[in-house]
Amino acid sequence: MSRNIVLVDPLPRTLDLIMKPDIRRRLENLGKLVISEDRQMPAEQVDALLPETVLIFGQTDMPRERLDRAPKLKAIINVESNFMPNIDYQACVERGIWVITPASAFASPVAEAALGMALDLARGITRADRDFRAGTEHYGLAGNDGVFRFAGAPVGIVGFGDLGRQLRDLIRPFKNTVRVFDPWLPNEIIERLDCIPCGLDETLSESQVVFVFASVTSENEGFIGRREFRLMKPGAAFLLMSRAAVVDFPAMLETVKSGHIIAATDVFPEEPVAGDDPVRGLPGLLLSAHRTGGTRDAFYELGTMAVADAELIMKGLPPQLCRRADPATASRLRSKPVAVS
Amino acid sequence: MSRNIVLVDPLPRTLDLIMKPDIRRRLENLGKLVISEDRQMPAEQVDALLPETVLIFGQTDMPRERLDRAPKLKAIINVESNFMPNIDYQACVERGIWVITPASAFASPVAEAALGMALDLARGITRADRDFRAGTEHYGLAGNDGVFRFAGAPVGIVGFGDLGRQLRDLIRPFKNTVRVFDPWLPNEIIERLDCIPCGLDETLSESQVVFVFASVTSENEGFIGRREFRLMKPGAAFLLMSRAAVVDFPAMLETVKSGHIIAATDVFPEEPVAGDDPVRGLPGLLLSAHRTGGTRDAFYELGTMAVADAELIMKGLPPQLCRRADPATASRLRSKPVAVS
């Protein structure tokens, strides 16, 4: 008595977090859902389900020997969004099992927030509100000391994946010259999007606003450090939108404190940040508690992308929306998965 | 011994504020500059210069009898940016004297700041920074309570002149449905820019973000009042970017205080705002001290536009950059000129 199992093991997500009822119904049409949401699915349950499982939604450990026992498996869909080393990617490739993640669901809200924070730094929006509340506001031109126009300002983007490209689209009306540093990309990709491929140093030194969207890999931890921050123009704005580990965080804070640059960050080396961390009092820093990507709509988009691609895969077609794990590169990524949504 | 005088009477501006050296040199090529910057040009000096004056840069009183004594006058270029009743507009028209103002120089910085403030309200940027500084921040999804995506949110624009149209251009990548209320415009203009012409009530009630760019006229003071604010969606954002007098300001504050809407304002009924004004402590209000338009680059743009059009006029060509005073409408405008830049 054959049946198709969809194994749902989504922690730290839950199905309700990532799917509205209509999307969940589309998922239910693909097979019988077996769900473990309050804890990771126990090994014995996974093992019992493997022979009938066609799809895995979640971050279940899938070494080669488990893949061997899942003859009907067509795809593993990571709904956390970071590929982890608990899957044998090469074995999946050999069996024609897709390993994919709808990580780009977060790109749109992060890019929107990144532009908001860049406009905030450029035009002094939060700072002016703070001054007004303190009774120290200045009117008109006097209130625009240290301010610059985002429109036309040279922009640098470090890391030009989904996030960087969405930001690039959002800023088109501002007509910035855009330099991009991304060592994983050929120049041709960067130029097609009307940007200038550059080295890191030039990207930092020539830009008035620098956005960092780079992922952490085994090779790039802390690659923007004291020397790099000093390359930036006086008064330039630095926005850290991806992972704290790509910068030397203390060097960043120190450069802000010195007044050389202003900055915004959505990420911190340890989260939550300690109550007495001096970062909380730094005037030139716009603070955001790892919240630019995790909007309600982004979680729903995550689930929608996952189900839409699962539908294609069940029809024998390649996925179109999720990112595929390339065995060679999946092993280089070093992002810490989130603990809670 | 004939010569061409350029009468420069720019208060509250100064030439250095609005012209970089290269632009000033272009102005000097049009005639001999006679400048009064520390005070309005005295009447006797104006009267003495009139016979040789070809251009007036400033807000000098120009009643019909003065125009009668200025046979060479080709243009009066208001560099404050609001047409005032101290000029006989009809007499200028009859004599073929252009009366123009480069007011749209301020449109670009205001539109940029308006988008920045809208993203701030939508995504809670300033609020989240304030919480972080207070040690009360929330991470991830929990930090996004009350937040909405600007992308895709229905937008309303009240007043669709230079400001509104620049904002419309800036938000194109966000793919909003945009409703426009502007009783001075035919539907055709609004539709060409991919917006929906609407009445005021529908613009307010159907939009998640409402931008007000309307000028004050003799007919529209306080036209957005208690009733209109109540039409807005719960949690919607209201941005007042033009003049305080177009809204019932206390009604706006009260609606924010009630939690029904969030808001941002760049303008106030009296500026500077009193030190103890309770507006300074209102949580749902983003405060800006009449500073969104008056950036340094905007003042330079003002001067550049003024000189470029003066050059055309001196060649017998119509101006292309400045707005022309139409006698009928100039008399309806009620904006208070600024006292200082």
Added chain:
Amino acid sequence: MSRNIVLVDPLPRTLDLIMKPDIRRRLENLGKLVISEDRQMPAEQVDALLPETVLIFGQTDMPRERLDRAPKLKAIINVESNFMPNIDYQACVERGIWVITPASAFASPVAEAALGMALDLARGITRADRDFRAGTEHYGLAGNDGVFRFAGAPVGIVGFGDLGRQLRDLIRPFKNTVRVFDPWLPNEIIERLDCIPCGLDETLSESQVVFVFASVTSENEGFIGRREFRLMKPGAAFLLMSRAAVVDFPAMLETVKSGHIIAATDVFPEEPVAGDDPVRGLPGLLLSAHRTGGTRDAFYELGTMAVADAELIMKGLPPQLCRRADPATASRLRSKPVAVS
């Protein structure tokens, strides 16, 4: 017994040509229509109507003495689209009578056709179809001899009014460098639309595709002549979209015949062109019988714009869609009005 007359004297247009029923109804709401469509309205009829006339739709002679007898007249709306010397423009200005024309109704179809013809010249579309019909076609790369990509090719635009700007918008996705020659415009206007202001010689010599949209004035007849055509790059494309009189037409044909350039023209010195005119056999010339602007939708747009602005004017507001006649420049224009629509 007062009433408002709308005097309709639209030859060579007719009301049915330029207004669908719903637009005509809007016009009827503005006053009582008195129409002369089969011939120009007789002088005695015009004279009888003047005291009650509020709007003139058409090209009626309006010297000062007639204006003196039309105290209620608010606007003269030229529906042919070229301002002619049969109106006392200065007298209109003095009386606050708008003289306007919805000429830009033709800009959109002309720009669309101009792009179509430019793609045709660049990619050899008509030529390849001709070869195919003659049995002399070549396949693949061999069929692309002499062809160039429009995408990325340097473009020159001569005359940057409504037509040139609409074309500029249409070609944005092709990412061309665009040079513009327009002596009536300040550089600032040209640069805002991401084009490079240039002299005529540079515009011609640096461009792979040159579009001519310039109007004829008293000063520019034949300003693109033998010398100018020789400045163009070998194999470049020249598109004449406005009026034959702006070029030395025989020089253009000769340059095409020599093989130095390819060209397209929608206009001819005399129309209709003689049956035996050798222009009909020229291989490198794409021929169009003054038909790029006069599409059915353009005529309806003409009427819609005219009525929408008339509605504003009757409410005391300035027109927004039509072009205004500036007394100084109206007198410089030299386009021959069309004889038939």
Added chain:
Amino acid sequence: MSRNIVLVDPLPRTLDLIMKPDIRRRLENLGKLVISEDRQMPAEQVDALLPETVLIFGQTDMPRERLDRAPKLKAIINVESNFMPNIDYQACVERGIWVITPASAFASPVAEAALGMALDLARGITRADRDFRAGTEHYGLAGNDGVFRFAGAPVGIVGFGDLGRQLRDLIRPFKNTVRVFDPWLPNEIIERLDCIPCGLDETLSESQVVFVFASVTSENEGFIGRREFRLMKPGAAFLLMSRAAVVDFPAMLETVKSGHIIAATDVFPEEPVAGDDPVRGLPGLLLSAHRTGGTRDAFYELGTMAVADAELIMKGLPPQLCRRADPATASRLRSKPVAVS
């Protein structure tokens, strides 16, 4: 004595056709080039090179047993652009050998030509030139009989890969409603590009202009036939830009002959077309000899993309520009490779 071989077996291409000298030099930096351009590389030569080969540029047969003898092989780069069944795709996947093709190099010239041909059909450009040469032209409105505006016309796209998406980008300024039929794609992809996902029937029946970019697969030969052509609007335009086999070609010709639709085609069931084929005389058909993609720049782009991705692959990074062969879908494609470039 180890060395890296780059096996170049590019027929029907040649290296000079697809690479300018600077790109070829970049290729030479990746290994020692062994080239067979005048004929397919002989089996014995291939076999001798396999042990040292790191990259294959071309369409060499690569069954599993050859892959077994190529331990250093990292990528097979098809420079013809259609994946063929002469490679064991599954074996490549298992070994981590990329099989890719820069087919999208042709997308840009095809999309440009498709727009040019659509504007031609809509505005009657070629037809009007033909009439003018025959002395039967009509001027103005009379010359626009049967013409429609492309701007604003409802558009249908059948097949939404690289070609369809590039066309979608090019037509953005025309503000068309765009319906897309592509059964391999989720609705989400189509909607992100501001198009409406539709079934084939609705795409055909609701559009004024239909573009066909679909590839031939084992499942879709002749899927647009007599019944489907009859669904189209009277006077609508049909453009066949991909492969003749996706339509019932005689049914297409017959529908054009009947006057129900007008059409353009770049492809034919047999090429070259017979000299006496009646297709050559059909008035409503715009003829193009399989030449829209094969422009000189497209071949250079092909080589550039191939080399750029080869560089990434040699650095251990995934390719970014070329399309990857998915084993499941590669086997469904049925395009005949071209015989000559």
